[in-house]
Amino acid sequence: MPQIQISKIDFSSDTYRDAYSRINGIVIVGEQEAHDNFMRLAELLHNHYQYLVRLAKIEASHKKSFQACGRNLNVTPDLDFALRFFSDLHQIFQTAADADRIATCLVVQSLIIECFAIAAYNSYIPVADEFARKITESVVKDEYSHLNFGEVWLRESFEQCREEIDAANRQVMPAIWQMLNQIAADLEAVGMTKATVVEDFITRYGEALSHIGFSLGDIMRIIACGMKFEMMKHQPISLG
Ligand code: PL3
Ligand code: FE2
Numbered sequence: 001m002p003q004i005q006i007s008k009i010d011f012s013s014d015t016y017r018d019a020y021s022r023i024n025g026i027v028i029v030g031e032q033e034a035h036d037n038f039m040r041l042a043e044l045l046h047n048h049y050q051y052l053v054r055l056a057k058i059e060a061s062h063k064k065s066f067q068a069c070g071r072n073l074n075v076t077p078d079l080d081f082a083l084r085f086f087s088d089l090h091q092i093f094q095t096a097a098d099a100d101r102i103a104t105c106l107v108v109q110s111l112i113i114e115c116f117a118i119a120a121y122n123s124y125i126p127v128a129d130e131f132a133r134k135i136t137e138s139v140v141k142d143e144y145s146h147l148n149f150g151e152v153w154l155r156e157s158f159e160q161c162r163e164e165i166d167a168a169n170r171q172v173m174p175a176i177w178q179m180l181n182q183i184a185a186d187l188e189a190v191g192m193t194k195a196t197v198v199e200d201f202i203t204r205y206g207e208a209l210s211h212i213g214f215s216l217g218d219i220m221r222i223i224a225c226g227m228k229f230e231m232m233k234h235q236p237i238s239l240g
């Protein structure tokens, strides 16, 4: 029997629009970062230059699409908040690119940011307004191929890169949990939940690591390494 979904979300309420100003800022700045990162990767990976420039252009078009989503709801994106939100990841990517650490750059952009985006967009789709839902459905399709680029490259250089991938992960995962915690309340306000995003993210990132060549044991360890920071935040301090 088809389920009738009655949306309780009021897209024009102040609460919704306030939270959306930060979420919309994040996706706009996130897509801009993705554009810049793929352009940088194009310079670092000459034999993939044209393909990576094409990916960068797609990211620029995603940015435009999400700007339209904000305008449609009469929301001004909070870009200052979003720039601070991405600053740790931005720094990690720039430092790695300056040192020619391509595997690290790919872990940051092509694996982690893309998995984060796919998880977030998929959980946004069921609660989005009509206009944003159509846009997000088409954006998320592109993101799968961006994830795939990193998987394929890292799989081909797995033996030389596994240490670097591991180190990059240890650097990035705590930042990702922190980012999610910062926007947990805003996610709830637009009808999403942090738990859904975390679950989808872990599933996709774990799958990506297995495609690259990591064993199940490695994958558990890699993901749990980031989780420790996440769990500590919610554990009551035991004085006993
Ligand atoms: C990669 O192509 C783009 C990277 C964007 C990063 C997105 C992070 C998402 C955080 C939470 C926002 C979810 C809601 C989506 C609404 C349009
Ligand atoms: Fe994108």
Ligand code: FE2
Pocket: 034, 059, 114, 117, 142, 143, 146
């Ligand atoms: Fe992407």
